Amino acid sequence: MDIKRTLTKFLIPVLYSAAIMLIIVNQFNTHNSIRKGGDGPLYKNLMEQPAFIKRGFxxxxxxTGMGLSPAEKPENWVRFTSAPLRVKNSNLPDLPxxxxxSPFGKPEEEFTLAITMEISDDVxxxxxxxxxxxxxxxxSYIGENxxxxxxxxxxxxxxxxxxxxxxxxxRNWRYVYFPMDKSLYVSGTNILAIRIVGDPALGVTGFYYTNxxxxxxFKTIDGRQKYLILTALFGMFVFIGLYYLILFISVKKKEEIYNLYYSIFSFLIAIYAITRNGNINQIIPNSDISVRLEFFALFTMVPVLGIFIEKIVRRKVSRVSIIVLSVYSLFAITQIFFCTQYGAELLQIWSVTVLLYFSFVFLYDVVYSYFWIGRKKQKATTEDGTSKTFIMNILVGSILVYLCGxxxxxxxxFFHNSFGLFLYSTFVYHIGISVTLAFNFQRMNRAIGVFGKFTNKEIAQLAMDEHIKPGGSPKHATIFFSDIRDFTGKSETFTKIFGKEASNKIVFWLNDYLSRMVECVEKKGGVVDKxxxxxxMAHWGASSESGNPxxxxxxCVYSALMMRSxxxxxxxxxxxxxxxNPKxxxxxxxxxxxxxxGQIGSEQRMEFTVIGDPxxxxxxxxxxNKVFGTDILISENTWKLIKDYIITEEMPAVNVKGKKDPVRIFAVINLKSAKKGPKTLADVRRFMGIKAEDRRQ
Structure with a gap:
């Protein structure tokens, strides 16, 4: 058990770290291969070629042959000195x-961006x-038209x-790629020109990223795309969001509201994932919509994640998170109504402040609250490593998401490389939580298996299906009690024979008997109450929404006859x-x-049972039964319902405390439809070895 617990404790953090390292290495290798180029003759890194810009088109x-070369500066053309090739970063004069x-953009202008490259005869x-x-x-990113x-x-x-x-x-689009006709290539200087129309003060007018x-x-380019992965991430995030939302709705516990926060975070990261997917260009071509969706998700997802972590670790949300969520929500809403550059400038504020906020969450909620305060409390209260492991795995994932973020x-x-580590790290984060939940579900199933031995399965199922409501309700039910004759004497005999082992022996003997009796009850639809x-004690009809008395x-009587057999x-x-091994x-x-x-008990412990005079x-x-020398006695109420189906013998009426009139009692002999078995009470006594002793006073 200790080995399994240790593996559970360290497996997820190791998987987290390994997966993140694989993502970083993969992203680095992809970008590095693009910068250095492959072995193909077609490869040209456009950011390493001479680039020029001018107003108009x-x-x-x-x-070809217009004279744009690194050694020449044609009239009206301005050369870029470094990437990125944005209009606002160029040296064009009189740029607004x-x-x-400012909520409003500048008037749109037309520009021409030209990149020259030399192609040899061998190529x-x-x-x-x-x-x-x-x-x-x-x-990688181009805008606006x-x-x-x-x-x-x-x-x-x-x-x-x-x-x-x-x-x-x-059309502020990411990940634009397309084929060209090879016949367009010429030996010598070739020109890739881009006619651009857009706000000259907007960062995405031109080439936004550095690479x-x-x-x-074209096949190599197409093979590098990750649309399928990003689409799969989107689907997974939506599924997880729905799962946690349904979990929150079904559980309905205020202390588990973190399920709602995680659901919202999953939906937001799903929106972010799909807007970072090149397929969004075909789904929502107008970037005024897709970019605003991206900003909305990006602004709000981090404080929601922070609140989720706080609810998991500290069980409460800090004022800092509430304030940050309010401010970022204001960012998310206002950017919908104003120009794209306004949203981009809010993103700059967000980029600086989110570092401070997530550092607060990481250092205070994770490091201080869990590793310092939490450890002390856990040592003082519990040795249950599983729940701590669950929280630990979430926190290790939070650390990795924090670093990638x-x-x-x-x-x-600063860099404008578009690595996108945060999105992939959240994917690993979700996977880690899913694996952790799998361990918890395994543990929960074991607990349910153990719990099932202490409660009735039908009652448990009705409770899970919410068919058992708080409070009590009247039910027309049949109640059953049974008791072993001379159990005290048998217990004393066990003690004399087995000594210290008597407890184990008598429990084993009793459990064997009770298991067989419970089986008889459940085969005929009864519920063992306790x-x-x-x-x-068992009952029939008490847990049913509508029964047949x-x-x-x-x-119930049939079950008692099964017990006799x-x-x-x-x-x-x-x-x-x-x-x-007595009879x-x-x-x-x-x-x-x-x-x-109904459910009776305290807030800490309740059980479904029946109460009342019956x-x-x-x-x-x-x-x-001991008085009359019988094994199955029924009341007049029960007898009236099934007298046409069973053979009975009426016993002398008895006075019962709380009853004015004597109570009629009937001994059950057998079913009328039975072909075998006793036909009289004398047959029952002989069949079961019961002595007839009338001890009434």
Whole structure:
């Protein structure tokens, strides 16, 4: 058990770390291979080629041989000195300047961005010699409206302007790639030109990222795309969000509201994942919608994740998280109504402040609250390693998400590499929690298996299905009591024979008997209410929404007759006078009437049971078996319901405490339909070895 607990404790953190390292290595290798290029003759890193920009657009300027070379500076053209190739980062004169957080953008202008590259004769020959080689272009992020030309030929267009030349639908797109005709290549200088229309003060007008932007074999480019992975992530996040939402709705416990927070976080990360997927360009072409969805999810997901962590670790939400969630929600809502650059500038504020907030969550809620305060409390209160392991795995995942989130924020502010580690780290985070939940479900199933031995399965199922409501309700039920004759004497005999081992021996002997009796009850649809020492209390009809009193009474008596048959076979297999494994005789008392059924107990512990006068009478009737020398006695109420189906013999009426009139009692002989078995009470006594002693006073 200790080895299994240790493996459970360290397995998830190890998997977390290994998965994150694989993601980092994969992302690094992918970007590194793009920068360095492959072995193919087509590869050109566009960020390493001379790049120029000018205002306006003239098709004649972008044809081969226009004179754009690193050594020359044609009139009206300005050369970029470094990436990224954004309009606002160029040295064009008189570019408009934005007021920070201005809700409105600048008037749109038209620009031409040209990238020159030298193609040798050997490359042209290699391209023409290989029929499977087709050039393609990959652009990591481009905006706002644009057309792409290669040596003057239009190869891709996303221009959506009205009659006045104003943008109707923006195309600020990630992960744009497309094939080109290899016949467009020429030996010498080739020009990739982009006609751009957009807000010159907007960061995404032009090439937003520093990389990757390149030309390569189209099949190679297509093979590097991760649309399937991102789509799978989206589906998984939505599924997890729905799962935790349903879990929260079904549990309905205030202390488990963290399920709701995690559900919201999963939905937000799903939105973020789909907006980072290149397929969003086809699903929602207008980036005014997709970008705002991305910003909304990004602004709100981190405080929701922080609140989830706080509810898991500290069981309460800090004021800091409430304030941060309120501010970021304001960011998320206001950016919907204003220009894209306003949202991008809010993103800059978010990028700085989210580092501070998530550092607070990490250092205070994780390191301080759990590793310092939490450890002390746990040592003082419990040694249950499983629950601590569950929290530990969540916190280790939070650490990794925190570190990856820091890198992505720094990348947004300074590097512009578009690694996207945060999104993939949340995927690993979800997987880790799912595996942890699997361990917890395994443990819960074991607990349910153990718990099932202490409660009735039907009652447990009704409780889980919420068919048992708080409070009591009247039910027409049949109540059953049974008791072993001379159990005290048998216990004393066990003590004399077995000494210190007597307790184990008598429990084993008693459990063997009770198991057989319970089986008889459950086979006929009864519910074992409780064990009172060697006594059994059961009922029929109390847990049903709508029952048949006659059928319930019949099933109860039938169950008692089954017990008689089982005991006969048990006793027959035992040696006469064997005090180590003595024979068992029981008395059964049955009564039918209106009882109160419901959950009774305290807030800490409750049980479903029945109370009322019919229950008390059934118990008193059971005690009369020894007096009358019988094994199954039923009341007049039960007898009236099933007298047409059973053979009975009326016993002398008895006075019962609390009753004015004597109570009629009937001894059960057999079913009328039975072909075998006793026909009279004398047969029953002989069959079961019962002595007839009338001890009434």
């Amino acid at each position: 003239n098709p004649a300027d972008i044809k 300047k934005r007021t920070f957080l 042209i020959k290699a391209i023409n010699a290989n029929p499977n080689l087709h050039p393609g272009v990959y652009l 644009w057309e792409i030309f290669f040596n003057g030929t239009l190869v891709r267009t996303e221009m959506h302007l009205d009659e006045n030349g104003k943008i109707q639908s923006r 990757p932007y390149y030309i390569d074999d 820091i890198y992505d924020v720094l990348d947004t502010l 064990f009172i020492g060697d006594a059994v 006659r059928q319930d009474a019949y099933n 089982v005991l006969y076979k048990m006793n027959k297999s035992r040696k006469p006078g064997d005090q180590k 068992i005789n029981i008395g059964c008392g049955i009564n039918t009437g209106i009882v109160t059924a 229950v008390n009478l059934a118990s008193r009737i059971e005690s009369l």
